Amino acid sequence: MIGNRLLIVIGSSLMLVLGLAALAAPWIAPHDPLAADPALRLQPPSPTFPFGTDQIGRCVLSRLLWGARLSLGTAAVTLALTTLVGMVIGLAATFGGRFVDRAIGVAVDAFLALPGMMLTMVLAGLAGPSTVGVVLGLTAASWAWWARLVRSLALSAREQEYVLGARAVGVHGPRLLLRYILPQLRQPLLAAVALRAGWVIIAISALGFLGLGIQPPAPEWGAMLQEARLHLATAPWLMLAPGVAVTAAVLACNLVAEGAQHLGERPPRELL
Amino acid sequence: MRVLEVSGLAIGLPGGQAHPLVRDVELALDAGGAVGITGESGAGKTLTACALSGLLPDPIRVLGGRVEILGEPVDVDDPRAFRRRRGREVFMVFQSPAGALDPTARIGGQVAEALWAVRGWTRADAHRESIRLLESVGLDGRLSRRYPHQLSGGQRQRVLIAIAFALKPRILVADEPTSGLDEAARRQVLALVRELRDTEGTAVVLITHDLRVLAGNVDQLVVVHDGCQVEAGPTGALLRHPAHPHTAELVRAFRRLEGAPP
Numbered sequence: 063m064i065g066n067r068l069l070i071v072i073g074s075s076l077m078l079v080l081g082l083a084a085l086a087a088p089w090i091a092p093h094d095p096l097a098a099d100p101a102l103r104l105q106p107p108s109p110t111f112p113f114g115t116d117q118i119g120r121c122v123l124s125r126l127l128w129g130a131r132l133s134l135g136t137a138a139v140t141l142a143l144t145t146l147v148g149m150v151i152g153l154a155a156t157f158g159g160r161f162v163d164r165a166i167g168v169a170v171d172a173f174l175a176l177p178g179m180m181l182t183m184v185l186a187g188l189a190g191p192s193t194v195g196v197v198l199g200l201t202a203a204s205w206a207w208w209a210r211l212v213r214s215l216a217l218s219a220r221e222q223e224y225v226l227g228a229r230a231v232g233v234h235g236p237r238l239l240l241r242y243i244l245p246q247l248r249q250p251l252l253a254a255v256a257l258r259a260g261w262v263i264i265a266i267s268a269l270g271f272l273g274l275g276i277q278p279p280a281p282e283w284g285a286m287l288q289e290a291r292l293h294l295a296t297a298p299w300l301m302l303a304p305g306v307a308v309t310a311a312v313l314a315c316n317l318v319a320e321g322a323q324h325l326g327e328r329p330p331r332e333l334l
Numbered sequence: 335m336r337v338l339e340v341s342g343l344a345i346g347l348p349g350g351q352a353h354p355l356v357r358d359v360e361l362a363l364d365a366g367g368a369v370g371i372t373g374e375s376g377a378g379k380t381l382t383a384c385a386l387s388g389l390l391p392d393p394i395r396v397l398g399g400r401v402e403i404l405g406e407p408v409d410v411d412d413p414r415a416f417r418r419r420r421g422r423e424v425f426m427v428f429q430s431p432a433g434a435l436d437p438t439a440r441i442g443g444q445v446a447e448a449l450w451a452v453r454g455w456t457r458a459d460a461h462r463e464s465i466r467l468l469e470s471v472g473l474d475g476r477l478s479r480r481y482p483h484q485l486s487g488g489q490r491q492r493v494l495i496a497i498a499f500a501l502k503p504r505i506l507v508a509d510e511p512t513s514g515l516d517e518a519a520r521r522q523v524l525a526l527v528r529e530l531r532d533t534e535g536t537a538v539v540l541i542t543h544d545l546r547v548l549a550g551n552v553d554q555l556v557v558v559h560d561g562c563q564v565e566a567g568p569t570g571a572l573l574r575h576p577a578h579p580h581t582a583e584l585v586r587a588f589r590r591l592e593g594a595p596p
Contacts (some may be wrong), residue, residue: 221391223433230387230428231497232421232452245438 066321073256073317080311084130093121095128095281104297114299116289122303125281129304132276133283134311136193137262140200141255144262147201148208149251153239155209156216166209173206182265186274196275200265204258211254212247219246249322256319260312267308283308336405337504337537338363338386343399343410345381345390354397356381356561361539363505363554366531368538370552370569372545372584378561379541380429383509386539387426388416404504421452425503429510431490435482441493442468442478448500467496471526488519495526498536506530507539512547524551545588549573557581 083090092112099119107114113122155166173181186199219225225242233242269275270284278285283304290300340361346354356378363369371379384390386401396410403423409415416424428434436444442464449460465475471492482490491511498506508527512520524547530536540552548555548569555572557565557580565578576582 223428223430224436226389227428227434228436228447230389230420230426230434231448231501232425233447234417234420237451242436 066324069317069321070325073314073319073321076310076314077318080130080134080307080314083127084134087124087127087131091121091124091127093124095120095124096279097121104293104300106297107299113303114297116286116300117293117297122286122300125286126283126303126307129281129283129286130307132193132280133263133266133270133308136196136266136276136282137259137311140197140262140266141259143197144201144204144208144258145251145255147205149212151205151209152212153216155213156220157239163213166213170206170210173203174210176203178203178207179265179268183269183272183274186269191274191277193276196266196269199269200262204262207258208254212251215247215250216243219243222246249325253319253322253325256315256322259315260319263308263311263315267304335365336362337365337403338539339400339402340386341400343382343385343401344397345378345385345394346397348393348395351397354561355394356385356558358563359399359556359558360563360566361556363537363539365504365535365537367554368531368540368552369554369556370548371539371541371556371558372543372548373558373580374543374584377558379543379558380509382558383426383507383539383541385410386505386507387420387424388414389420389426421448421501421503423503424505424507425498425501426507427494427498427509427511429513431487431494432482434494435490437482440479440481441485445478445493445496445500448497452501464496464500467499468493470499471496472522486519488515488522491515491519491523492526495523495530498530499534502534503536505537505539507541509541510543511540512542512544520547527551545573545584546592557584 092110097120099115102111102115102119103117105111105115105119111121111123113126116122116125151166155163182199182203185202186195189195189198220243225238228238228242266275266282267284267287270282271288273288275284276282278289286304287301287308290297290304293300338361340359343356343359344351344354345356359382361369371382373379381390381394385396390396399410401408401410403419408419420426435441442461445464445467446457446460449455449463450457455463465478468478469475473489473492473496477485477489482493485493494511506527511527512523515523527538527540528551531538538552540548542548552569555567555569556563557572557578559578559580565572565576565581572581573585576585
């Protein structure tokens with residue numbers, strides 16, 4: 063069995079590489095990702111164009127690097143927003159009293175009953191095909207999952223004996239939340255973020271592929287896959303590059319999630 | 335001065351009026367006084383204690399009865415009604431001192447928190463005072479830098495008593511404060527509870543199945559059996575002449591433990 067720490071190290075190294083590539087895109091990209099040169103269309107990989115060129119002669123490597131900014135950046139913003147919305151709603155359900163909890167529970171059930179990807183497509187479509195539309199669509203489609211997770215984590219955190227002890231002492235309100243409840247949510251939430259990150263990256267690419275997401279000519283990975291589809295037989299590198307990038311990003315997230323989930327579950331020493 | 339008056343207290347699941355888990359509890363307590371609640375495991379002692387500080391585990395609720403704290407009726411159905419009372423007016427010490435302390439915080443900080451977060455001291459004053467309080471319950475001031483898992487059970491229980499001294503509550507509800515402690519530690523804890531009564535006028539509700547803890551430490555005794563108060567009265571008289579068969583049985587068991595003739 064591969065150790066959990068090793069999974070986290072491999073996954074986060076991969077994330078780091080992708081993240082650095084995204085940040086450094088303006089300096090390491092060999093060409094302008096939007097500069098088209100029809101004379102050089104569908105070139106196979108070569109020293110000048112390491113990953114070849116696309117159907118209108120743009121450098122695939124440059125598009126891939128700039129695309130990392132779009133795909134991963136959008137994923138990061140989406141995750142931050144959904145986590146925040148889910149936390150606020152989940153904590154409101156936990157501490158807002160029975161009526162608030164019921165009302166939120168009904169809304170969560172309703173949202174979870176709909177297939178996530180379909181809901182995302184509809185909402186992103188309604189918000190208009192754009193980066194903002196993708197972020198809002200994904201947030202609207204997945205807040206319920208987060209709210210339910212945060213609620214269940216906060217409920218069990220609240221029942222910890224030492225939290226009860228603190229309440230008996232008279233600690234309440236924001237201090238109880240910040241000092242006694244939230245620290246207990248940190249680790250499971252980080253694992254959940256890593257777990258959801260893979261899904262979000264795939265969803266963003268899928269929306270791009272379907273034309274509902276980030277719009278061409280912006281070099282988003284899903285949109286690149288869509289454009290490459292038509293030239294699969296003659297220029298397979300077009301599909302390979304963004305395909306491998308999406309896979310690597312999702313794999314990195316899932317490795318970290320897998321490792322982080324089980325980090326606290328090491329068997330006690332006496333059982334080894 | 336009457337600090338706590340409980341009459342007809344019933345506790346149970348919502349809608350379970352027909353089958354309450356605890357019923358008919360009557361308590362009356364003056365400043366500096368002490369009442370003991372005893373009974374076998376599962377009799378409802380802990381639920382009663384939790385109800386008195388508004389900390390009943392969900393979904394258990396107070397179903398009926400009256401609770402008056404410092405002469406003011408408290409809405410027993412509403413756990414929030416206790417929020418501003420907890421700590422200053424009612425402080426409940428839970429069964430296990432190991433669980434009741436925050437495992438991620440130093441004990442000095444936890445004593446200090448009672449002073450600054452609840453009683454409004456400045457943090458600097460609270461930290462100075464926390465060391466003095468730990469010393470006053472017989473702990474080395476240097477222990478304030480330790481975490482709960484680095485202390486023994488008796489030391490942890492004394493940390494909780496130090497918190498009680500910090501809070502100076504009008505009512506201390508102590509649920510099995512001496513369980514799991516050796517004879518010496520038990521005596522120390524009980525002596526500290528007595529000191530709190532004498533110096534601060536704190537009224538004490540002492541909950542235990544152990545009659546040895548109650549004899550000589552509480553003036554009044556309440557015996558609960560199967561969720562129902564079966565007998566109440568002055569401790570000495572009740573132990574000498576138990577009226578209810580269940581009380582008599584408890585007293586017999588206690589005498590056997592003490593090695594005295596039944």
